Amino acid sequence: MIKFALAGNPNCGKTTLFNTLTGSTAHVGNWPGVTVDKREGLYKKLAEKVQIVDLPGIYSLSPYTPEEVISRNFILDEKPECVINVVDATNLERNLYLTTQILEIDVPVIVALNMMDAVKANGDKIVIEELQKVLGVPVVGISALKREGTDELMQKAFELAQTKRNGTTILENTIVGPIIAKVKEALPQDLGSKLFHAIKLIEGDELEVKAHPEADKIATELKAQQPDDGFDGDYEAVVADRRYDYISVNFKKAIVKANKQGMTKSDKIDKVMTHRIWSIPLFLVIMFAVFHFVFSEDLLFMNAIFGLEIKSETAVNFFTGMGYEGEPLGGIPSLGVFLQSWMGFVFDQLGELFGLFMSTDTWYGALIIDGIIGGVGAVASFIPQILLLFLFISIMEDSGYMARVAFIMDRAFRKFGLSGKAFIPMLMGFGCSVPAMMAARTLEDTCERDRTIRLATCFSCGAKAPIWAMLAVVVGGFFGDIFVFTIYLLGIVIAIVSALIMKLFGKNHDVPPFIMELPAYHAPQFKNLMAHLWEKLKHYVVKAATIIAASTVVIWFLSNFGWAFWNGMVEIENSILADIGRGLSYIFYPLGWAMGADGWKYTVATLTGLIAKEDVVSTCELLGLASGAIGLSTAGIYAFAAYNLFTLPCMAAVATAKGESTKKGFWVTLAWWFASSYVISLIIYWVLELYSVAVWAGILVTLVLVAAIVASGIVLSRRIKKYSKE
Amino acid sequence: MQWYEILIAVIAAAIVALPIILHFVNKKKGKHSCGCGCDCGCTECSSCEKCKHESDK
CATH class of the missing domain: 1.10.287 (Helix Hairpins)
Structure with missing residues (x-):
């Protein structure tokens, strides 16, 4: 089969072109470094099927980064029939640096001038014939996003693939x-x-x-x-x-170039978005707005500020998924809460439907209604809410704002000895820890790579979102969004503090330079957003139908039968799970949430989260903790959330960490995840408890902790300066 | 025990066994079922490539 390789600078639209050509839905990110390995697909519109290989974005063919080595080796060793050099037409001069190197290889090359629509919109013009003459290879103007010129590109590439080409260089008439x-x-x-x-x-x-x-x-x-x-x-x-x-x-x-004077639209937006002082508060406001629209039960604080109450039974039923309980509703719920309520209602109805045919007093009735429908339904009811959260994150990503977040964070992280390059894999952790850990391979330094993998769990992944959504319901009222916001914020703060600690005790104090192109802002593409959401939905449904359903059945069995299971069902307190949970809860006793009569249930829920994080929710539901029955204090809720955020991720992520880390690094990572989550949960619980006993004591301890972090920062910053001088 | 109770017990056992069977089938195919987006089953995208590599180890 004929093989074409897509090669080009990071963020020039290679993956978008790959998706357009192959009909794939590979993740496209509006920031550099999304593709860290090659991927393949088929183009079927020509006389012969063509295998398209999407190579990671590179600036040169020098072997400085793993991506460069992958791309270079592929072109040299696998010998594709044609290399399609994707060039960002809005940044032509810089992109052509790589082109001049690809031309030196004995392989047919065609240049795809991508983003020609943006060039036209800017009022600029590229004389393709002139470019062709200088480069000595065919050039085709395309817009991968709008699918313009791609068929012509492939036709020409196909014709070119039948020919042979010897490398040419622009260095011939120089001293070299x-x-x-x-x-x-x-x-x-x-x-x-x-x-x-x-x-x-x-x-x-x-x-x-x-x-x-x-x-x-x-x-x-x-x-x-x-x-x-x-x-x-x-x-x-x-x-x-x-x-x-x-x-x-x-x-x-x-x-x-058009004779444009002044700043572009993107420059003007960036003046505000990447402002030295306002950028971080603005990022926090944007994040809070997202959580507010997804998790708040009082949209726009209409109840808190204006005392808005909905008294009509029909309206309350509409907003709460038939949840009228004779009381008025305080404010209008956000779209996320609204969707979650109705999804919960659907699963309740499903349970009731099965209830017509079987009783929960029988083992099979309890298994189907309480176990499978209850457990899987508890997770599934949060799916629309989580998808809404991902829609907002995708909008930020696709519009180009997330790339700015990496830039803003680089400025902050650099002071703590972490490069912004390490922050990009962490940002990907908001989606799933697995690709986040895989993206860490873009970091040259193995030490930095191990550290980045270690910190990837600080960024709450999609699987953890149902836990926050469940706890947000418990926190209740208009504090649900604030709770989720603070959990995400806590993740970022702990990532910085952890980076600080690791740098402080590590040997390497070098902060590698971070160079990243900021893409121009553009309106998010509906197709891209839907592709992201579809991938997420598919993933959730498959997971709910397999891993979550299976663990739900096992947990149901263990929580309804004693060691002598042949004697029939027993009370939950006398079950196998209760015995195991009680034994293990002593380990977590100091963390607060494992204390009390229900302590063993939280312990078990945390442990099942190691299979898949959504299992924490289904286990809570099965053990009668969800649906507002969580009996923890605010300190307990925060400590429980913190432990689940920072502890060992799911099995798939642990396996990825093993594959991506050094051997020693992996064991340190495992220990780090357990120890850090334990210590953070411990501190959070006792400091918050202290606040409830004596506010002054809580403030004092908080100040001591902040002072310790600042002092560590100063020590590290001195070490970095000293290291730089040396 | 009624016939439907046996049937439900068998289905429940199948639900438990399904992810384990799928794990081995996917491992053979080079598929993965984490959230990395490589559960597409193509065995061609970067994530699947990686997972294939992992399962080969």
Whole structure:
């Protein structure tokens, strides 16, 4: 089968083009680094099926990052029939730097000028014929997002794939030219893409030097004979300089810029969104607004501020999913709460429907109605609410705002010795910890990679969201949204504090530079948003029907039968689960939520969360804790939430962490997850309890904790400065 | 025990066994069922590639 590779800079729209061509729904993020590995799909519109390979975004073919190595090895070793070099037409000059390197490989190349619609909207013009003449390869203008020009691109690429092409370089007429010719001669006869290898040898590329030591000797000798031209013998810099020179001189004619004065729309928005002082408060306001629209029971605080009450029975039933209990409703619930109420009602009705045919006094009635429908329904009822949350997160992502969040956070994180590059995988953790941990492989430093994996759980994933939604109902009133907001905020704060601690006790104090392009703001694409939501919905439904349903049956059995299970059902307090839970609850006793008569139930719920985090909710429901029956104090609720947020993630995420970390790093990570969640939960419980006893004592302890964190920050900042000087 | 009780017991056992069976089937196919988006079953996307790699180990 013919194979085409999509190669280009990060965030130039390769994955969007890949999805357009193959009909896939691969995750597209409006920030660089979403694709960390190659992915494949089929294009079927041509005479022959074509395999499309989406390569990770790269700035060069030097082996500095794993993505660069993946892309480079793929083009050189797998020898695709054609390389489609995707170029962001709005950033042509910078993107062409990579193009000049791809052209040096013996492979047919076609340049796809993506985002031509944005170029037109800016009033700019690109003379494609001129560009073609300078590059010496076909160029096609496309808009992957609007599916414009993609068929023409594929047709031309298909024709090109039938031909052979030898690498060409723009460095021929520079001081490097003569050296290239001689180094090429020194390379083995049967080696393909000699031109590329020769140039990389001249640049001092580590992989090439290792592979061709003889040719490297010649390259070193020849370089030593050249006069110094201001780069102090650094030929990597010489080559880069010549490339940029060539690009700026030769491609001027191809770009006709509109005579626009002043700032672009994106620049104007960024003046506010990435403001030195206001950006973080603004981010917090946006996040709070999201949680308010998803979790609040008093939309726009209409009850809290204006005392709005809904007294009509019909209206209360409408807003609460037939939940009228003879009392007026305080304010209008948010869309998320509204959807959750109705979904809960549907599952209640389903339970009642089954109740017509069987009684919950029989084991099978209890299993079906209380166990499966109750347990799975408890999780499923939160699905619309969680999807709404993800819709808002997807809007932030797709519009380009999340990329700004990484930029804003880099500024804050840098002070604590963490690079913004590490923050991107963490941001992905809001969706799922698994891709977040996988994205950590973009970090060159293994130490930083292990730390990032360790911190990925601080960012509440989609599976944990039903836990917060369940607890938000318990917290109740218009505090539900504030509760969820503070949990997410706590995650970010703990991630910073953890990074600080790890840096403080770690050996490496270097903060790698973080370079990220901020994409222009654009209206989120409906299709993209729906694709994200569909993926999430599919995932939830599959999980509810398999892992959650299975664990629900097991938990139901363990909570309804004693050790002598053949004697029939027993009271929950005498069940196998109660015995196991009581035994283990002593470990969690100091954390507050494991105390009391129901302590063992929370212990068991936490443990089942290790299978899948949604199991915490289904277990609570099965053990009679959900639906407002959670008997914890506010301190207990926060401590329980904190433990579940920071502890070991689900099995899938633990397996990923094992695969992505170093061996030692993985065991440290496991210990870190358990210890940090335990300590944080402990501190939260006792500090909040202290507030309820004596506010002054609570404030005092809080101040001591904050002072300890600030002092650690100062010590670390000094160490970083000292390290930088050295 | 009535016939329907036996049937329900068998279905319940199947529900418990299903994810375990699926785990091994998916492992063979290179599929994964976490939230990483690779439960598409294509075995071609980056996540599936990774999971395939994991199951090969």
